[in-house]
Amino acid sequence: MRTSTKVAVSLFTLGTLAVSYKLGNPATTNGLTASGVTTTAPTTSNTVSLGGTPSALPTTSPTPSTAPKKSTKKKTPAKKKPTASGSGASTGTGSGTTGGTTTPPVTTGVAGTKTGSLFHENVWGGYVQVSVTKDASGTITAVNLVQANATGGRNSAFSILQQAAVQAQGSNFGNVSRATYTTQVFKQALDSALAKF
Secondary structure: OOHHHHHHHHHHHHHHHHHHHHHOOOOEEOOEEOOOOOOOOOOOOOEEEEOOEEEEOOOOOOOOOOOOOOOOOOOOOOOOOOOOOOOOOOOOOOOOEEOOEEOOOOOOOOOEEEEOOOEEOOOOOOEEEEEEEEOOOOOEEEEEEEEEEOOOOHHHHHHHHHHHHHHHOOOOOOOOOOOHHHHHHHHHHHHHHHOOO
């Protein structure tokens, strides 16, 4: 191999290594990588003249890398959620834990007895007014008749309706057979009392 060819190949290899090193891409030439090698590429010209014959060396201009801009937005600190502490007893509207189980939140002002409005049943002439009693957790414990009357033997439906209201914890239960209108008026009276809590 001629000396001029060896020099050209050597310069080409060094130039490729230098450009690769600048771009951060390790180049391999004859099994050697350019990582960690400090070389300088010729800066004056793209062509090298060897023995009077100009030969163009391939040059690669490094593309400017655009690093992502840092956000100038200020981050607001996250709000910390309160944690239950102490013996697990709960007061107010929070919820506590006792022995690994969660107790429902206690709502203040729920306990007590409220009386609803009087409702009339227009088909058979009956009427119903009830009072509802709730405990501190908001559970219906009793539904009592304040005034109630149903004709045609439908008075027996009232005890069934009272039990159904406590069991359903509201007016979401079915009709009593042969006392559909009485059931509807009872539910209206019950909803009227529940609305006062």
